[in-house]
Amino acid sequence: MKYWCFFKIRFTTSLQYRAAALAGIVTQFAWGSLLILLFRAFYESNPAAFPLPFASLTSYIWLQQAFLTLLAPWAYNTEIMDSIQNGTIAYELCRPTDLYTMWFVKNTAERCAKVCLRGLPILIVAGFLPAPYGFSLPSGGINFFLFILSLLLGHMVVVALNMLLFITAFYTTSTQGSRILFNNVAEFLFGGVVPLPFFPPAVLAVLNFLPFSAIQNTPFLLYTGYYPAGSAVKNMCIQIFWIVILITAGHRWLKKSFRKITVMGG
Amino acid sequence: MIDAEHISKTFKIARRDAGFGKAVGALFKRDYTYIHALDDVSFSIPDGEIVGYIGPNGAGKSSTIKILCGILVPDSGTCLINGHVPWKERREHVKKIGVVFGQRSQLWWDVPVADSFELLKEIYAVDYAAYKKNMQDLTELLDLGDFLQLPVRSLSLGQRMRCEIAAALLHNPDILFLDEPTIGLDAVSKIAVRSFIKTLNKERHTTVLLTTHDMNDIEALARRIILIGKGHILMDTTFPDFISRADAAFKQNKGCAADRGDDNRLETLTASLYTEFGI
Numbered sequence: 001m002k003y004w005c006f007f008k009i010r011f012t013t014s015l016q017y018r019a020a021a022l023a024g025i026v027t028q029f030a031w032g033s034l035l036i037l038l039f040r041a042f043y044e045s046n047p048a049a050f051p052l053p054f055a056s057l058t059s060y061i062w063l064q065q066a067f068l069t070l071l072a073p074w075a076y077n078t079e080i081m082d083s084i085q086n087g088t089i090a091y092e093l094c095r096p097t098d099l100y101t102m103w104f105v106k107n108t109a110e111r112c113a114k115v116c117l118r119g120l121p122i123l124i125v126a127g128f129l130p131a132p133y134g135f136s137l138p139s140g141g142i143n144f145f146l147f148i149l150s151l152l153l154g155h156m157v158v159v160a161l162n163m164l165l166f167i168t169a170f171y172t173t174s175t176q177g178s179r180i181l182f183n184n185v186a187e188f189l190f191g192g193v194v195p196l197p198f199f200p201p202a203v204l205a206v207l208n209f210l211p212f213s214a215i216q217n218t219p220f221l222l223y224t225g226y227y228p229a230g231s232a233v234k235n236m237c238i239q240i241f242w243i244v245i246l247i248t249a250g251h252r253w254l255k256k257s258f259r260k261i262t263v264m265g266g
Numbered sequence: 267m268i269d270a271e272h273i274s275k276t277f278k279i280a281r282r283d284a285g286f287g288k289a290v291g292a293l294f295k296r297d298y299t300y301i302h303a304l305d306d307v308s309f310s311i312p313d314g315e316i317v318g319y320i321g322p323n324g325a326g327k328s329s330t331i332k333i334l335c336g337i338l339v340p341d342s343g344t345c346l347i348n349g350h351v352p353w354k355e356r357r358e359h360v361k362k363i364g365v366v367f368g369q370r371s372q373l374w375w376d377v378p379v380a381d382s383f384e385l386l387k388e389i390y391a392v393d394y395a396a397y398k399k400n401m402q403d404l405t406e407l408l409d410l411g412d413f414l415q416l417p418v419r420s421l422s423l424g425q426r427m428r429c430e431i432a433a434a435l436l437h438n439p440d441i442l443f444l445d446e447p448t449i450g451l452d453a454v455s456k457i458a459v460r461s462f463i464k465t466l467n468k469e470r471h472t473t474v475l476l477t478t479h480d481m482n483d484i485e486a487l488a489r490r491i492i493l494i495g496k497g498h499i500l501m502d503t504t505f506p507d508f509i510s511r512a513d514a515a516f517k518q519n520k521g522c523a524a525d526r527g528d529d530n531r532l533e534t535l536t537a538s539l540y541t542e543f544g545i
Contacts, residue, residue, distance in 0.1 A: 004388075005384070005388035005389070009381060009385050012381075088370055093360075094336075094337065094360050095389050095390075096358070096389065096390065
């Protein structure tokens, strides 16, 4: 299975970067702590004003930090965009593979490898922190199972979104603009700055119609029990809906972009 | 069998004159020039032939190779390689070809060469026995044994290029496209690469299309030469004929070409031929 091999080689390559992983763990841990302290100040003034209990919020934040490399919209490798820009893509086009699938698999592998190195240590350490600051167990066994399932779906949504971003590299001379725009907008809309339930209901209603809410919001809220297990089917259907839409769109767009290719130099 | 007919390709490039004022002006109104990279290019290469594809920088050599590989789509013209139109049936087509772009790398930078080879084996779905036999041959012929376990980033250019060539041949392609395979190599590596290509062509009957600026590559390998300049095919002939025409051009333009020393004889002759064609 050739795509499995792409996964394997990308995965093992990414596992090599130990120092980066260690630095990542420390950063994520510090970042998570700061966020929790910040929210604590808000909660102290009026705990009733928030949709999530404080202990659920801390779990949400630790999950977010632990699964950052798996789910954050901006945690992609620019390698693919670079290969489009500098022409290395020439070699990839000389392979009897589907380019979209290959890129998708590469991204998945890299994100998975990174999360393997960083995710668990963060959750373990956070699990030892005193309540309500620490990471707490899921609200139920079934919730945990649904969380894992939804986590994988969320991961596919974000990779499919990234693929659209990568394809813009065919149309621009520098990818910096589209990257900055995407990183910031996506970070905000997917609940990276403020968890989505904290948005005003009217805004939230709109956000829930966007693919961004199907990335980390769904699995994390299933974990904390904010989304009851009964709503999981509906929520995961939305995730699957986005996966299908985004992958189909990316696939078509990439095909169309081939006709435009100019491989410069050499 | 490669059959290219009337292939044309034009690139649209934004252009402006130097200077700040012009740069600001370009914000509002862009000038474009059209570069005719290839203009009505036709040739045909039978199986098992080694063809040297030469021409000055920017003549259209790489564009041609990219079209033949299915990477670029030409504006007009047809091309049939082993029954496939490269850019229409890309995936079927590339199973049967090998490519080396001398200026790029197809190996994974951070992992040992052997890992890259394993991956290529899977991509091309080469069965284990064939792969093993192939690896043995290639390792021996290209002398790769010492550095297969090393990460690509630690290889010298000569070592890397030998690995690149091996990588392009793991799936036993019928056709090998070599785009400047000897660029930047030392004399020993160049000779190793040349003798390897010769052996390959003799033993596996692989068709080779080779672009290079090193005329010694051509002399050592190619019996047939296609000369391209400014997107046109100017000559499609045998090596001896090429040399005699270049020699004639040299004698005519003695004034403008350098002294004919023995060590750069081929270079000088080729340069005077380029001058003669005005490319």
